[in-house]
Amino acid sequence: MTIQWFPGHMAKARRQVTEKLKLVDVIFELVDARIPQSSANPMLGEIIHQKKRIIILNKADMADEAVTKKWIEFYRAQGLPAVAVNSWQGKNMHAIERAAQEVMAEKFERLRAKGMKPRAIRAMILGIPNVGKSTLINRLAKKNIAKTGNKPGVTKAQQWIKVGKSLELLDTPGILWPKFEDQSVGYKLALTGAIKDDLLQMEDIAAFGLAFLYQHYPRELATWLGLEQSLDDTTELLRLIAEKRHLMDRYHEPDYGRAAEAVVKEIRQQKMGRISFDIPEEIEEQANDEDHRDD
Ligand code: GDP
Secondary structure (H helix, E strand, O other): OOOOOOHHHHHHHHHHHHHHHOOOOEEEEEEEOOOOOOOOOOOHHHHHOOOEEEEEEEOHHHOOHHHHHHHHHHHHHOOOOEEEOEOOOOEOOHHHHHHHHHHHHHHHHHHHHOOOOOOOEEEEEEEOOOOOHHHHHHHHHOOOOOOOOOOOOOOOOOOEEEEOOOEEEEOOOEEOOOOOOOHHHHHHHHHOOOOOHHHOOHHHHHHHHHHHHHHHOHHHHHHHHOOOOOOOOHHHHHHHHHHHOOOEOOOOOEOHHHHHHHHHHHHHOOOOOOOOOOOHHHHHHHHHHHHHHHO
C-alpha cells in the first residue's frame, strides 16, 4: 500500500485537539454513517482519555437505514451513545443536544447537589476531513459562520455557538486523520469520497466496490446495471459498464480504466441507492478472528 500519512501533520493535529479538549465536557465524534468504522480514527479513545463521547453518524441520508440502526445498537451495547443525523438537511439535530444532556446528567446532578448553578454543556466536534464537520456546525448555528482563514499573526479566539438551551459548541472542529492499516478501509474511504482518488488505483477501488455490492447488495447492483442477475465477475462487470456507458478505446475495445472511473463516480453519486460499506457483523467477525489468532 502506497498511502503515507505524515507523522508531522498527525502530531500537530493531535496537539491541537488535546489543547481544545480542556475546554469541553463532551466530544461529538462525527463519522460517516456509511462507514462508521472506516471513517473513525482508532486512536480517538486514547486521545480523549476519559472525556465523554457521543458518536454522531452523519450523512445518514446516504446510508442504508437498516445498517445504521444496527450501528447505533452496536455502539450503545458498548456504552457509547450514538445518534444518526443528516446535517445537510438538518435532520434529527435535536437528538444531539438530548444525547449531550443524557451523558452529562450525572455530573451536573452532582454539581447541583453541591449547590452549584447549572451551566451550559460545552462540546466540540471531532472527525476526519469531509465527514461534514463544517456542515454540522453551520446547521447547529442556524446560520453560516464566516470562515476565517489562518492569518499569520492573528490569533483567533475560540468562539462558542449556543445550541438549544443547554449546549455550547466550539465553533472550530478538531480534525483527525483517517487511518488504514487495512486496504479495505482505504477503498471504503475512496468510494465515499473521503479521500482523493489519486491515493489508490482506480481499478482497485472499482473492483472492491463491485465485489462489495455483489456480496451485500446484489439486487441493487443488478438494477443499477440493468441486469437480470448480479454478477461477481469484476472484469465482466467492467466490460458491461464500458459498453453501456460507451467507454470504448480507439480499437473499439472496452476501456477498463474509464469504466472503473465511471463505477467509482456512480457509487459516490449513489446511483444504486443507499449503501453502507461498513457492516457491524463484519467488524465483529474480524474482531473474533483476531481474538482467535491470539489464542
Ligand atoms: P468537513 O471537512 O468535515 O468540514 O466536511 P464538510 O462540512 O465540508 O462536508 C463535506 C461534504 O459532505 C460537503 O459536500 C457537504 O455538503 C456534504 N455533507 C455534509 N453533511 C452531509 C449530510 O448529512 N448528508 C449529505 N448527503 N451530505 C452531507
